[in-house]
Amino acid sequence: MRSSGRATTRASARNAPKCTTLIHHVPGSPTDADAPLSRLHCLLEGVADVRESAARHSQSHFRQPKPHEVSAYTTRLLHTSQTTDDPAVDLATAELGARNKFGVTLLHKALRFPSWRAARYLVAARPDLATARDDLGRVPLHDACWNETLDWGCVDLLLARDPCQLLCADNRGHTPLCYAPRRSWPAWAQYLEARRAFLDWAFDEKRAPGPPDAAALALLPTPTPAVVSASSDPSDAEADFADSEE
Numbered sequence: 739m740r741s742s743g744r745a746t747t748r749a750s751a752r753n754a755p756k757c758t759t760l761i762h763h764v765p766g767s768p769t770d771a772d773a774p775l776s777r778l779h780c781l782l783e784g785v786a787d788v789r790e791s792a793a794r795h796s797q798s799h800f801r802q803p804k805p806h807e808v809s810a811y812t813t814r815l816l817h818t819s820q821t822t823d824d825p826a827v828d829l830a831t832a833e834l835g836a837r838n839k840f841g842v843t844l845l846h847k848a849l850r851f852p853s854w855r856a857a858r859y860l861v862a863a864r865p866d867l868a869t870a871r872d873d874l875g876r877v878p879l880h881d882a883c884w885n886e887t888l889d890w891g892c893v894d895l896l897l898a899r900d901p902c903q904l905l906c907a908d909n910r911g912h913t914p915l916c917y918a919p920r921r922s923w924p925a926w927a928q929y930l931e932a933r934r935a936f937l938d939w940a941f942d943e944k945r946a947p948g949p950p951d952a953a954a955l956a957l958l959p960t961p962t963p964a965v966v967s968a969s970s971d972p973s974d975a976e977a978d979f980a981d982s983e984e
Contacts (some may be wrong), residue, residue, distance in 0.1 A: 774915040774926035778904060781934055782941050789905060791943040797900035800871035803837045810836035811844075819844045820851040825859035834864045841872040850881035854889035857882075861895045868899035875908035883914040886921045890929055894958055897933075899949055901940035932959050 770776060782788045810833035822828040837843040845867040848856040857878075861868050871877055879896050882888065896903065907913050918926055930937065936957040939945060 772923055772927070774918045774923060774930065775913060777927050777930050778915065778937070781930055781937060787943060788941050791941045792902040792905040794943065795940070795945070795947055796902040796906060797949055798869040798871050798877045798903050798906050800841055800873060800875070803839060803841055807833065807835050807837050808839055811838045812836075816844070816847055819848050819856050819860070820853050822853070822856055825856045829856070829859065829863075834860060834867070837870070837872075840874070841870065843867050843870050843872075843878070845870070845878045846872065846876070846881050849878050849892075850884060852882070852885050852889075854892050857892050858889075858895060861892070861899070865899055868896050869903065871906075874910075875906075877903045877906050877914070879903045879906070879914040880908060880912075880917060883917045884919070886919045888922065888925070890925075893929070894933075897936075897940075898955055898958070901937065901950065904937075905941075933957075 779785050779788065815832055815836055818828050818832070819825070834844060845857060845860045845864075848860060868878060877900075879893070882893060882896065900906075904915060905913050915926070936950075936954065939954050939957060940950070
């Protein structure tokens with residue numbers, strides 16, 4: 739279910755002024771103490787230092803899609819990546835780096851659908867996709883957070899490539915956790931608390947640059963199963979999130 743608010747076009751989002759704060763007037767805003775972004779700030783004990791550390795260590799970036807990647811991004815491949823039951827077979831010969839002209843990758847789409855099985859395969863086969871931004875500044879984690887029920891092991895795989903993408907703001911200033919539906923908030927609270935040691939490492943401004951090393955990854959707990967939490971009307975959590983064109 740989507741909200742009935744004014745639609746956001748890709749052009750308007752692309753041209754929106756860059757937000758330099760972490761205060762967002764959307765569901766998931768830090769003004770709500772139970773929102774995942776608020777929980778993250780509380781765990782890390784601060785906003786300004788955490789934001790500075792995230793900017794310093796972030797591994798995510800946008801690059802202009804190459805012609806062969808755009809031509810490989812077909813409706814058939816997109817459908818396969820979202821519906822496959824056996825990605826190792828169905829995507830074995832596919833161009834996994836395929837993306838549309840806006841930089842939206844197969845991983846973005848698989849997570850938004852969602853197809854957790856395909857997403858896990860894509861991250862394993864092409865780890866670079868986990869930190870790929872589209873032209874609106876969105877990483878695949880933005881799409882994963884849109885779901886009410888999540889595969890937390892898959893979220894771990896994304897953060898293992900770049901934990902700082904939790905605070906990766908898109909062109910409208912919205913971080914992935916801003917889009918977490920209200921029904922998922924209790925599960926997000928459990929998830930973040932269980933990974934507190936890993937997050938403390940990730941946002942430590944004194945740590946060495948780069949993705950997590952073996953010692954840091956060892957701080958991640960055994961992945962928990964997908965969880966959905968009961969709540970009120972799920973439409974309460976829906977934000978103005980522009981659909982990505984095929």
